[in-house]
Amino acid sequence: MMNEQIVAIFESHPGEFISGQRLSQMLQCSRTAVWKHIQTLRSQGYDFEAAPRAGYRLRHKPDVLDVNLVTSRLQTAFMGHSLHYLEQTDSTQTVARELAENGAREGTVVIAEQQSSGRGRMGRKWHSPPGKGIWMSIVLKPRIPIQLAPQLTLLAAVALSRSIKRIAGVNVGIKWPNDLLIGGKKVCGILMESNAEDERLQYVIAGIGISVNLTEQDYPESLREIATSLRMASGQQISREQLLVDFFQEFEHLYNVFHDEGFSPIRTMWEANSISLHHPIRVTTAKGVVEGTAEAIDEFGALIVALPEGTVVKIYSGDVQLLAT
Amino acid sequence: MMNEQIVAIFESHPGEFISGQRLSQMLQCSRTAVWKHIQTLRSQGYDFEAAPRAGYRLRHKPDVLDVNLVTSRLQTAFMGHSLHYLEQTDSTQTVARELAENGAREGTVVIAEQQSSGRGRMGRKWHSPPGKGIWMSIVLKPRIPIQLAPQLTLLAAVALSRSIKRIAGVNVGIKWPNDLLIGGKKVCGILMESNAEDERLQYVIAGIGISVNLTEQDYPESLREIATSLRMASGQQISREQLLVDFFQEFEHLYNVFHDEGFSPIRTMWEANSISLHHPIRVTTAKGVVEGTAEAIDEFGALIVALPEGTVVKIYSGDVQLLAT
Numbered sequence: 001m002m003n004e005q006i007v008a009i010f011e012s013h014p015g016e017f018i019s020g021q022r023l024s025q026m027l028q029c030s031r032t033a034v035w036k037h038i039q040t041l042r043s044q045g046y047d048f049e050a051a052p053r054a055g056y057r058l059r060h061k062p063d064v065l066d067v068n069l070v071t072s073r074l075q076t077a078f079m080g081h082s083l084h085y086l087e088q089t090d091s092t093q094t095v096a097r098e099l100a101e102n103g104a105r106e107g108t109v110v111i112a113e114q115q116s117s118g119r120g121r122m123g124r125k126w127h128s129p130p131g132k133g134i135w136m137s138i139v140l141k142p143r144i145p146i147q148l149a150p151q152l153t154l155l156a157a158v159a160l161s162r163s164i165k166r167i168a169g170v171n172v173g174i175k176w177p178n179d180l181l182i183g184g185k186k187v188c189g190i191l192m193e194s195n196a197e198d199e200r201l202q203y204v205i206a207g208i209g210i211s212v213n214l215t216e217q218d219y220p221e222s223l224r225e226i227a228t229s230l231r232m233a234s235g236q237q238i239s240r241e242q243l244l245v246d247f248f249q250e251f252e253h254l255y256n257v258f259h260d261e262g263f264s265p266i267r268t269m270w271e272a273n274s275i276s277l278h279h280p281i282r283v284t285t286a287k288g289v290v291e292g293t294a295e296a297i298d299e300f301g302a303l304i305v306a307l308p309e310g311t312v313v314k315i316y317s318g319d320v321q322l323l324a325t
Numbered sequence: 326m327m328n329e330q331i332v333a334i335f336e337s338h339p340g341e342f343i344s345g346q347r348l349s350q351m352l353q354c355s356r357t358a359v360w361k362h363i364q365t366l367r368s369q370g371y372d373f374e375a376a377p378r379a380g381y382r383l384r385h386k387p388d389v390l391d392v393n394l395v396t397s398r399l400q401t402a403f404m405g406h407s408l409h410y411l412e413q414t415d416s417t418q419t420v421a422r423e424l425a426e427n428g429a430r431e432g433t434v435v436i437a438e439q440q441s442s443g444r445g446r447m448g449r450k451w452h453s454p455p456g457k458g459i460w461m462s463i464v465l466k467p468r469i470p471i472q473l474a475p476q477l478t479l480l481a482a483v484a485l486s487r488s489i490k491r492i493a494g495v496n497v498g499i500k501w502p503n504d505l506l507i508g509g510k511k512v513c514g515i516l517m518e519s520n521a522e523d524e525r526l527q528y529v530i531a532g533i534g535i536s537v538n539l540t541e542q543d544y545p546e547s548l549r550e551i552a553t554s555l556r557m558a559s560g561q562q563i564s565r566e567q568l569l570v571d572f573f574q575e576f577e578h579l580y581n582v583f584h585d586e587g588f589s590p591i592r593t594m595w596e597a598n599s600i601s602l603h604h605p606i607r608v609t610t611a612k613g614v615v616e617g618t619a620e621a622i623d624e625f626g627a628l629i630v631a632l633p634e635g636t637v638v639k640i641y642s643g644d645v646q647l648l649a650t
Contacts, residue, residue, distance in 0.1 A: 146519060149521065150471060150524045177524065192523050198642075316472055316524055
């Protein structure tokens, strides 16, 4: 409530500095309270400049996702038809899983402006600040046995890389199985949570994080060397709505192809978009470290690695590191 | 409380009939209340004979699982070391899953005397009356990728069939993937619920139902043609404790072999115990019905079926029906 009043005051004085003193009078609260509200707004993506004596100036409001725009432009049969938009949540993955457990239909999407506990692979934290990314989870009910679940991970990476190339005009490569990189830096993360009874998949939650309009300042120091955004890579602001609409359509198309024709066409596209193939790599698996050259993926989605001594191994699970050539 | 008093009265008059009139005086309650308590006790597995005028006689108390006996005889490294015993629950599967989500360690077992909503394959109800079966769920954290999860289902069926042969002395056969049959009738059900992040299994809940000491009267009419118990097949009462101790050990042994040597030895044992192989079968899959002869299982656990026209198909998921030869 108070936060909305503060935003309204700054919006009626565009580009102007307003002192803490004046704000506390207008809002009838202490200057400490004003400062606290400014801090809260900053954490929500409001960009305030602070100057000694002059006070505060609102430089940028956070970009709020226009859900109606997305919905009105959707041309899919099911993807995104049920769209749950949350200003903030701990993890869209957790919310989507609850929806799936309670019978949510295929294509249900949970999207949040901000995640407090966004999760990546291997329990790693996923940096998801407000207003600048697409942090979402999609409920899927694929009609495939559990053995083929990893193919879906690869499918998601293909759909995302194709959509990003089209909308942002940047060249994004897939690192096996599903990391999307630009110039060696991570720009998207995909995490597929599967639930099965015996060999039958009950549901899969596709967790997808896309760093769309983050700038260097949005990243903590520790991530700047290894992470980038579509904006940083393309030099321009990217419409999250446009990207979402395009991705939903691309994903649904490939998902239908996959169910109709199997993995083979997806595999060809994956290989065409991959940066792990024909490249020296190091793979860290539960059983140890393997170094060699990735040659292809097999019909199950496993990575086929040629070892220096001439033998070939199949990797079902592991972390890939590209080695300098 | 009142139920315990009733049981105590009958125990102090072994083999005797006690009239409803006398019971209502001893318990200081109405005869209707007495009748209601008798009904409750019956649903808990107490077997009362009722005779006009003579009243009630307690024929059998339900067999209560001796958890201490199981624990004291365990010779495993982890299987069954954490043993949750419940008199009644909706489904041990649900309880075990919650424990797994909250970090329960591998080998944690949830066992119930009675399940109100025991679940089988494809959401079918599993008949689990009190005191006469083993209805349990085991938390597993296998160190294998998701593609190999169906192998665990086959492993569980092998462990169970070997243990049953040893303890009950009856010949039990495995119908692909994991139904255990005696003389064509179902005696055990196995349901594996898997949860994975990308290709990494987070946990698997092995739901296992064994119809140990059920008699024909314990089955509803609709199940008598298709279900049996170890007691009905062997003609003798089987110790649930002994079976549990043996099964935990057998399962742990095969589970270790599987992690050390892979699926190959398990596959050999599965084929040796199978009744689906070299037999005409009909398989109902999501894509239609296939008839042919099951020849083997492949290295992923899929069923290889030779069709009459000479081709071979692999079945990853489906319901098998044995055809008359």
